[in-house]
Amino acid sequence: MKNKTHHTIGEGADSIAILIYFVLVIVGWVSIFASVYDPSQPWFSFSLNYTKQLIWIGTSIVIIILILSFDYRNYETFAYASYALMIFLLLVVMFVGREINGARSWLDFGPIRLQPSEFAKFITALALAKFLVSPEAKPELLRTKVIAGLILLLPVLMILLQNDTGSALVFGTFVVVLYRERVLPEWLLFAGLLMSILFILGLGMKPQSIFYFLVIPILIIAVLVILYIKEKKPLVILAVLGLSVLLIGYIYSTKYIFESFLAPHQQERILVLLNEDIDPQGRGTRYNLFHSKVAIGSGGLWGKGFLNGTQTKLNYVPAQSTDFIFCTIGEEHGWLGSLLVIGLYLSLMIRLLFLAERQRDKFVRIYGYSVASIIFFHFAINISMTIGLFPVVGIPLPFLSYGGSSLWSFTILLFIFLKLDAHRGQQMERK
Amino acid sequence: MQDNRKWVIIGLFTLIGVIFLVRLFMIQVMSDDFKRKAEAISVKTIVDYPHRGIILDRNGKELVVNAPVYDLMVIPKQVAFTDTLAFCKLIGIELEDFRKTWNKVCAYAMEKPSIFLNQISRDELHRFQDQLIAYPGFYINSRTVRHYPHHNVAHALGYIGEVSASALERDSTGYYRAGDYVGISGVEAAYEKELRGQKGVRHIWVDNWGREKGAFKEGAFDTVAVAGKNLVSSLDLELQKFAEELMVNKKGAVVAIEPSTGEILAMVSAPTYDPNLLTGKEASRNFGKLLLNENKPLFNRAVRAAYPPGSTFKTVQALIGMQENVINAQTVFACNKALVKCHYHPTTDLQHSIQHSCNPYYYQVFRRIVYQNKLTQRDSTFEAAKDQENYREGFTIWKRYLDGFNLGRKTNVDLVSEVSASIPSLSLYDNRYGEGNWKFSNIYSLGIGQGEVLTTPLQLANMAATLANRGYFYTPHLVKSIGEEKSIHPEYTKKHKVPVDAKHFDLIVAGMRDAYRAGTVWSQAVNPDLEICGKTGTAQNPHGEDHSVFIAFAPKDNPKIAIAVYVENAGFGGSWAAPVAALAIEKYLKRETSKRFEWLKSHVINKRFILEPAPEPILSDSSSVPQKEEKPQPSPKKADTARIVLKEEKNLERSEK
Structure with a gap:
């Protein structure tokens, strides 16, 4: 039986992770619907975020099928090539990119806009994994540490030049991977x-x-x-x-x-966390944080109920279907809703760590840790900023936030790992 | 080793998750702070101001109504000017003023509406309303102000204004907010609760851009505004107007009461002012002017001025004397001018003492009251005079009678500013002279309504009503019915009997009839058809010439009107106050001025006791015919209006200097 070739797409892929993925995507869509829905407007229109998100979800399923259909070996084989392509795209976007919210990080293709920095995450993760499994990359060598650092720093530098601080910060999460692989000593x-x-x-x-x-x-x-x-x-x-x-x-x-x-606006974002009294009603830096906290804080234990959010529905919360999507959950579904969402994320991340640890192949393990860390970083920073534990940084909540680039990149990130994991029986042991 | 690092990472992930849940529990479940903040941000409370009740006179004529005024509003951010000068011309302001206002509204708020020009009249509005559309950011907002269609009754109606800071503090119910309008004086203040109605409150959702997004909790906390109640005043607008006209250029007061109900038919305090001056955009400026005017037009003399009653007081003295059995109809005193000066008239009995207003007579009456010289079978003044040091008891009894007549005490008329005036008590003299150190000679002038006796014109009118009723009165009041249910405060339907038997009144009434027909009243003011019973008074006062006083009622039987008139510093009661009263009574009873009184009317109207111009005029009434000012001398020329052209008045003043 073992030698039988796979005919079914996705056979062997971890069903728990896939289930949590779909639950999160659905929770995300429902929340986007709740934050955008306006009873005085026609409920269906292609210009509405929840309609568009349906398209992103549909295309994500196509992407999942594609990823699961590709030969799992390709991901390692083309890791460096993709890395080179990614660096090229990041260069391109600096010149022809479209500026949104001060960050020149978008490529415009007619109706669809893509953010190359979103895809930089999984490609860098693949490249880093490929480098670290190479025989000459002994974790204790200084050379290994320097090259691993360079692999990470190159995209960070380019993303910083695009003025997209949030996406650049995400790469900090690779510290977790490097720590796991003993490239970074414990004391550091x-x-x-x-x-x-x-x-x-x-x-x-x-x-x-x-x-x-x-x-x-x-x-x-x-x-x-x-x-x-x-x-x-x-x-x-x-x-x-x-x-x-x-x-x-x-x-x-x-x-x-x-x-x-730090630039003045960055200083301000940090200072508002430390001082509660700065300009509560103003339209300054404090504004986003204040309204986000009020929306979540007013949700209570049970929440105000689906579509009954006020602070979110009346547009006090900024970017509520993207970066501040958690406000809608906190306001409409209260602490219990938040508990569910946070529980889903913790389950997914710990499941991914478990999957990573069961690999015989170090490449897959390193990539698995990268996936879990990247999701963790987004989760930690995004929710921290909505409840006033971290300065406001514009990064999305994985699988929940509205946006094609974000959903696609997290889907690709996750399902490449699930594909690799599905084939763990066929992989050679590399330690 | 590897495992160790794995658990550190799992621990880190879990730790962050737990921190989030704890933090969320703190802000969502443990504290209500954010719930309150959320409502404070997204729920707007809108106060709906109800229609303030209007006031009608006793015949259904409008005394106070609500007139719409228009404010030109601006939202500075939406404004796009092409031609500022044209805009200024359109709305009729100077470029300089425009700049000032513009800077002010911009400094206030760019996105929120501000008043650019307030209280534009309907006519002004019609002039530029259509063209306003060319100026985005400007729009018209309408609201109402109090309006007095007739320009009369300023003092009795009072005025409304923004609630003061101190009144806000005193408002224990928390009903008022800064900027609310509230009745400040007159009926507006006394019936504030009835007139104002009940404010309504709506809670609505507002979004981040201030747009309204429906009712908060389906209106569960909303209340509907309840319109204020309309009042029907007891005032007779026609009589009031007429009396105000008579009192023009004079200081003093006229109060007329319907004796059978206590309803006040007219209440004039002269000089008066156009109540419309205290509404609208010039209100505070006008108020300042009126406040500074030396003739105190804002001062409601009818209820706030304490005047000596003068000889009108003799009516009550006579009644007390009879009730106390110290005099009777046959009691005769010589007109001994050594006691107190008098005018020339024959020696009188009681009835004639009223007719001729004999001062020495009432010196004796008062003396007998305080010394309690009770009449025995045979008049024994001489005998009774033995225990004449017992005046303390007699004085106290006398004062108790006056309390019964409600003299020197608040009448509890429905006005908030009423004063009590005063009837002296024993302690006043004890304090002044020391107990046992004062004698009748210190107080004898009380007997003729002078000295420390002070009453308000309203109290005298009430006294006249009591005389008309032969022994009782109803508390005077200005409002006869409240709202749809036509209710009235119960205290105004209660009959108050005075402590003098009805049988004693006829003699006094007869004396008053004679006083009017053939006594102290100027013959020009006598119209026998009217059956007026009256009593003159000439009140000495420290402010100059005597005040001319007259109380009266008519007709003699089944009286319809009782009246008290004060004309300050005008001399004899018979020469000015009595004509005013007679004219007013005729107006009320016959609804017109007879041929006989035509001359008297213009004579009274044209008389000025105030030499400088009356307070800012009353000229907005287009129906009034400007009347050339006559020299203050009797003139038979027709003069049927009190309205005076201010300019001519000023000229007159200049020519006099």
Whole structure:
């Protein structure tokens, strides 16, 4: 039986992941419908987002069939070639791209607009996986780390040049993959985490509190460490003291770093998170965040009911069928609706990690981790921004947000992995 | 090792998910803050102002109505000017003013409507309404203001205005909001609750662009506005107009009451003003002018001026004397001018003392009342005089009678600004002179309505009504029916009896009849057909010439009207107040002025006791015929209107200087 060739498309593909995918897509479509539907307008029109999303969903199914029909080996074979093509398209878009919301990242094909940076994610993931499985890429070598870094940084740089900060940020999620594959040492991850936390605290706290709650504890810890270590060599003591002084210096320079490296509008987006009182009714930066929080917060436990959202339906929430689609769920379906959606995402991501871990082929595992991380990053940043835990960054919620490029790219991203996973029995072991 | 890293990543994913759920639980379930904010943002509360009740006179004529006015509104953002100058010409303003207003509305809000030009009249509007379409961003908004079709009755009706900050604070019901209109004086204030109706509230959804998107919760929290109730006033507009005309260029008051009901037929405080001055766009400017006018046109003398009643008071003194049994019809006192000065007339008994207004007579009457010189079988003034130090008891009894007549006390007329005036009490004199240190000689002038006795014209009119009724009165009031149900405040249907028996009145009434026919009233003012019973008064006062006072009712039997007239600083009661009263009574009873009184009427109208021009004139009434001002001397020329051309008046003043 094992040698029987596959006749059915998608046989062996993970049904749990596929099921969650379709549930999320349907939840997304219903939410888009709810946020766009206006009883005073005809409910069917090709110009409405929910009608268009139906087309995107339909075409996504075609894409799924295509992906599942291709030979699974092609994805690895053409990884570098696709990467090169992608870099070329990112270059092209910088010159002939269409500017939307300040980002020159769209290619216009008549009625359809595509965003090459959306597709850069899975192609980069494939390229990175292909590189890391190559025999010469030993994770502990510096050369490996540098090349892996370059593979990631090249698209990031080009996307940043298109002024699409949100999409560029997404590539930060590959840290998770690199961590899993031991390209990044453990301490670096925790050091990065510590630096981020200190940065936020340094920015948000008053100078006096910084002194009492950060500077003094750091000095105490330094003293304790010196007392604890057995070999009290002068050099070690000096190193510990030097490190703590560096940390304190870093804390006090956060404001300077913040102001000199971020554009004013970016600074504002961060500051509104730290200060609740900035201009609640105004039309400034605070506006989006405020109305988004009000919409979700007014949903209560059960929500206001399907099509009964007010803040979303009355257009107080911006971009409510795309980046702020979660507001409609939070407002109309309340905390329980949110619980369902967040539960679906967690299930999908953990299922993907499980699928990745069962691969014999390292290539598929690395790609699987990339898929899970990319979905996680979008999920984490998008919902954080709608509930005021992260600055407003324009990135979509996977499978839910309205938009062809976004739905297509996540579908391709996911189903390439599911296709690869379906053939795990045929793959050679590569570790 | 590998497994360890896998679990770190799974842990990270789960941690973020849990953080989200906790955060969502905090903002969605644990706090109502965002629910309230959501409604504050997306639900707009619209207040529907009901129609304020209108007021009719007793014959159904309109006293106060609501007239539409138009505001020119602008939404600056929508404005696209091609020719500013043409626009200014169209709406009739100067370019300079245009710029000022334009800058102001732009500073207020670019997207929201502001008033560009307020209270445009219907005529003005008709002039440019059609062409306004060429100026996007401008539109007309209509609302109503109070309007007085007749230009009279300023004081009794009162006026409305924006609710003051202090009134807002006092408003425990929370009904009013800043900017609401509220009755400030007169009937408008006294019947505020009835007139205003009940504001309605609508809650509607508004979207991000301020567009209305249907009722909030299907209108579950909405209330419908209830229109204010219409009032029917007891005033007779024709009489009121006539009385105002008579009082032009004079200071003083006229109050006429229907004795059988207590309904006020006319209430004039002179000088008056056109109530329309206090509506519309010039209201605050006009108010300032009226407030500063030295003749105090805003001051409602009818209920707020405390005047000495003068000799009109003798009627009550006589009644008290008879009831207390210290005098009777036969009591005669010599007109002893050594006690108090008097005019020349024969020695009188009680009835004739009223007719001739004998001062020494009432010196004696008052003396007997306070000393309680009760009449015995034979008149024994001499004997009773023994215990004459017991005046304290007598004085207290006297004051109790006056309380019964409601003199020196608020009548509780339906006006908020009424004062009580005053009848002195023992303590006043005790405080002034020390207990036991004052004697009759300190208070004797009370006997003739002078000294510390002060009453309002309304109280005197009520006294006249009491005399007409031979012993009772109804609380005077200006509103005879409220709303569709034609209700009335119950206190106005209650009969108040005075503590004097009805049998004592006939003698006084007869004296009053004689006083009018052949007593102290100027012969020109006598019309025997009218059966007027009256009493003159000449009230000495610290402000100059005596006030001319007259109270009266008519006809003698079954009286239809009781009246009190004050003409400040005009001298004898018989010469100015009595003619005003007689003319008003005739007007009310006969609905016209007889030939006999034609001359008297113009004589009264043309008399000026105010030398400078009356407050801003009343000239908006096109029906009034400008009348050339006569020199203040009797003249038989016809003069059937009080309206005076201000310009000519000014000329006159200049020529006098």
